[in-house]
Amino acid sequence: MTPIIGVCVKWIGSQPTSGHEADARFAQFSASDQAALEVALQRAEQQSARVRVVSVAPIAARSHLVALCASGAHELVHIAAEGQSSSAHVAHELAQHLRDCASVWCGDYSLDRGSGSVPAFLASTLGAQQALGIVGISATNNNSLDLLRRLDAGRREIVRVMEPFIISVEGSMATLRRASLASTLRPTANIIDASLAEPSTLSLGDFSPFRPRPRTVQAPAGETALDRIKAATSANSPQKHSEIVTLAPEDAAQYIVERLTEWGYLS
Amino acid sequence: MSDFDVIVVGAGPAGSCAALTIARTGKSVALIERGPFPGSKNMYGGVVYPRILDALIPEWWNEMPVQRWVTRRSTMLLTDTQSLSIDFRSDAWGDAPYNGATAFRPDFDNWLANKAVEAGATLVCSTTVTGLITNANGAVIGIHTDRPDGDLTASVVIACDGVNSFLAKEHGMYPHTDAAHFTLGVKETITLSKEIIDERFAVRGNQGVDIEILGGTSGVNGGGFIYTNLDSLSVGVVLKLPKLAAQSKRPEEIIAGLKSHSAIAPLVEGGTISEYSAHLIPEAGLKMMPTLLDDGLLVAGDAAAMCLAAGIWLEGVNFAMASGMYAAQAACEAIEKGNTSAKGLSLYKKLLEDTFVLRDHRKLRRAPQLVLSDRVQHMYPALITSVVQGMFHVNNPLPKPGLRKILKDERRRLGIRTIDLAKDAITGFRSFG
Numbered sequence: 150m151t152p153i154i155g156v157c158v159k160w161i162g163s164q165p166t167s168g169h170e171a172d173a174r175f176a177q178f179s180a181s182d183q184a185a186l187e188v189a190l191q192r193a194e195q196q197s198a199r200v201r202v203v204s205v206a207p208i209a210a211r212s213h214l215v216a217l218c219a220s221g222a223h224e225l226v227h228i229a230a231e232g233q234s235s236s237a238h239v240a241h242e243l244a245q246h247l248r249d250c251a252s253v254w255c256g257d258y259s260l261d262r263g264s265g266s267v268p269a270f271l272a273s274t275l276g277a278q279q280a281l282g283i284v285g286i287s288a289t290n291n292n293s294l295d296l297l298r299r300l301d302a303g304r305r306e307i308v309r310v311m312e313p314f315i316i317s318v319e320g321s322m323a324t325l326r327r328a329s330l331a332s333t334l335r336p337t338a339n340i341i342d343a344s345l346a347e348p349s350t351l352s353l354g355d356f357s358p359f360r361p362r363p364r365t366v367q368a369p370a371g372e373t374a375l376d377r378i379k380a381a382t383s384a385n386s387p388q389k390h391s392e393i394v395t396l397a398p399e400d401a402a403q404y405i406v407e408r409l410t411e412w413g414y415l416s
Numbered sequence: 417m418s419d420f421d422v423i424v425v426g427a428g429p430a431g432s433c434a435a436l437t438i439a440r441t442g443k444s445v446a447l448i449e450r451g452p453f454p455g456s457k458n459m460y461g462g463v464v465y466p467r468i469l470d471a472l473i474p475e476w477w478n479e480m481p482v483q484r485w486v487t488r489r490s491t492m493l494l495t496d497t498q499s500l501s502i503d504f505r506s507d508a509w510g511d512a513p514y515n516g517a518t519a520f521r522p523d524f525d526n527w528l529a530n531k532a533v534e535a536g537a538t539l540v541c542s543t544t545v546t547g548l549i550t551n552a553n554g555a556v557i558g559i560h561t562d563r564p565d566g567d568l569t570a571s572v573v574i575a576c577d578g579v580n581s582f583l584a585k586e587h588g589m590y591p592h593t594d595a596a597h598f599t600l601g602v603k604e605t606i607t608l609s610k611e612i613i614d615e616r617f618a619v620r621g622n623q624g625v626d627i628e629i630l631g632g633t634s635g636v637n638g639g640g641f642i643y644t645n646l647d648s649l650s651v652g653v654v655l656k657l658p659k660l661a662a663q664s665k666r667p668e669e670i671i672a673g674l675k676s677h678s679a680i681a682p683l684v685e686g687g688t689i690s691e692y693s694a695h696l697i698p699e700a701g702l703k704m705m706p707t708l709l710d711d712g713l714l715v716a717g718d719a720a721a722m723c724l725a726a727g728i729w730l731e732g733v734n735f736a737m738a739s740g741m742y743a744a745q746a747a748c749e750a751i752e753k754g755n756t757s758a759k760g761l762s763l764y765k766k767l768l769e770d771t772f773v774l775r776d777h778r779k780l781r782r783a784p785q786l787v788l789s790d791r792v793q794h795m796y797p798a799l800i801t802s803v804v805q806g807m808f809h810v811n812n813p814l815p816k817p818g819l820r821k822i823l824k825d826e827r828r829r830l831g832i833r834t835i836d837l838a839k840d841a842i843t844g845f846r847s848f849g
């Protein structure tokens with residue numbers, strides 16, 4: 150069976166400004182979405198694979214999606230949706246059309262600078278590995294890739310991902326090839342229309358940031374205010390510096406839990 | 417077998433009207449546009465006179481994207497410290513079938529191109545035509561584009577690629593070009609609330625104003641304009657290229673000078689510049705027109721220097737739409753007769769000659785030169801405004817001087833020779849009379 154490489158892109162119409170509605174004519178895909186498609190096309194050439202572009206986008210996006218796919222994508226899945234949906238819901242819908250893909254390529258950001266969480270939800274839904282901020286491929290192995298990942302302060306790291314994986318690439322990674330005149334005039338991508346399902350009513354429960362419970366702390370002892378501040382801040386007691394502990398992962402986890410409990414962060 | 421019956425290059429007003437006309441006959445037509453959508457790269461002052469659309473889109477006014485209907489037209493003469501306006505208003509222009517309208521090019525051009533698409537034309541955007549394909553006999557049989565595998569063939573190519581047409585030049589249709597035949601148009605779009613615009617320009621609802629200005633261009637030969645959009649103004653200047661190059665001010669400084677004139681400042685103050693753009697205008701009319709057709713090729717719109725720039729008139733869009741439509745009619749006839757040689761396409765010239773397109777250009781052939789001449793630009797505004805000031809200035813002279821005396825005195829003071837005045841009056845009368 151011909152392998153399929155997935156690409157997820159987000160179409161953004163111009164932002165509405167005061168008194169003016171969003172205008173589809175000024176819509177675009179981010180440079181990183183375009184780079185994702187280009188990388189996917191290159192890998193498809195190496196692997197004799199097909200490229201499937203999947204997008205949750207309004208009807209107004211259709212001609213732009215078709216024009217994007219004219220660069221060489223074989224399939225376009227257009228999941229029609231007007232208005233906003235949560236990242237989890239979008240990822241869930243995208244996943245329905247990406248289950249047969251060993252790799253899925255996304256852009257690192259969309260033009261509306263959304264939360265960037267769709268690839269993470271997608272990876273979770275598909276049970277795939279995820280890497281983001283990718284600026285290059287440093288080695289290709291059988292079912293894995295060594296990817297160059299951008300870190301803060303100009304640093305880089307190399308991460309290895311095993312199929313299936315979801316990768317978010319930066320715009321600098323590749324420039325999307327220009328579509329040929331023939332494919333612009335007669336788009337060849339197979340178009341599959343889908344519509345956005347209602348968000349699942351299955352509740353995952355309420356999530357909120359973890360905040361340790363308040364606990365009673367004895368009032369600091371001391372004659373003067375300064376003494377009491379010193380006592381409260383342990384300024385007089387010998388300083389305990391950070392300790393380096395070398396443990397096996399399970400023991401390290403256990404150790405962290407014990408310390409957090411001791412310090413009152415866990416009960 | 418060609419890819420298309422006709423290829424139209426450029427989805428401006430000329431190109432879209434050409435494509436619409438061809439598509440309506442059932443012939444295949446590709447409309448190739450370099451911008452991401454029609455109108456995205458285009459600018460102009462701001463007023464369209466779409467009467468010609470009556471022939472193509474009945475009751476176009478019900479659907480055309482209009483900012484305001486022009487119901488007031490002013491012509492303004494400016495010196496450094498004076499201004500004189502002739503102001504005309506017609507309520508009839510505010511009702512169907514209307515006369516002119518302010519419109520934004522990204523809206524107007526896109527709308528017109530979509531009409532062609534609805535009629536069956538194939539619109540290809542983000543694609544630049546880089547050259548013409550010719551056969552062994554030199555006849556045009558297609559185009560090269562900047563896309564991979566970007567060649568396309570057709571029985572006829574219509575070049576509507578705007579001023580400075582590279583296609584017409586490449587094919588030798590412009591035997592000589594001269595910078596003096598062009599002006600540079602620069603424009604600021606200034607955002608102001610609708611209420612303020614209505615108040616300052618004394619209009620209501622969707623009524624709009626067109627002000628053409630002579631003078632106020634910092635001594636560079638040219639002119640200025642102010643047009644009202646719904647909630648913005650288009651303020652610009654049109655500058656003769658050699659004169660612009662011969663001095664040191666930049667175009668935006670010249671607009672700033674115009675905006676600071678005491679007659680203009682109150683109209684624009686408090687506004688925010690939301691856009692700045694510039695574009696060449698083929699200004700010399702008949703004098704610069706290229707060869708209009710060759711085997712397999714027609715040239716229309718600004719690409720053929722069809723823009724009428726004659727002082728009080730700056731009409732390019734309607735001339736472009738008409739010439740595009742006529743080029744299309746000629747192309748269709750030639751294809752039907754199986755002869756797309758220059759001879760087979762000659763209907764184009766006849767249609768242009770028989771209609772306002774070349775008739776207006778012929779009648780006004782001396783106007784661009786007259787309007788941009790040093791005397792009309794610098795001496796006559798000073799003469800006319802001084803005469804008017806003399807008439808209205810009250811200093812109780814005995815006896816009160818008559819118009820003739822004031823005119824004579826001012827003409828002498830400004831050093832204008834009677835013979836020049838007479839010559840220019842005759843030229844002006846022949847053109848505008």
Ligand SMILES: Cc1cc2nc3c(=O)[nH]c(=O)nc-3n(C[C@H](O)[C@H](O)[C@H](O)COP(=O)(O)OP(=O)(O)OC[C@H]3O[C@@H](n4cnc5c(N)ncnc54)[C@H](O)[C@@H]3O)c2cc1C
Pocket residue numbers: 425426427428429430431448449450451454455457458459460461462463464465543544545546576577578579600601602603652694695696697716717718719723730731732733734736
């Ligand atoms: C400052 C200024 C003010 C003006 N004011 C007015 C006014 O108020 N009223 C009026 O009627 N006229 C006005 N005009 C003139 C008017 O804009 C033009 O006459 C008119 O736009 C000509 O239409 P066109 O279709 O021939 O060319 P354009 O409108 O220039 O359209 C040419 C099209 O071809 C495309 N193109 C060019 N080269 C290529 C290529 N190689 N491949 C593919 N596509 C290509 C361009 O992107 C463009 O869409 C003004 C002009 C200027 C510059």
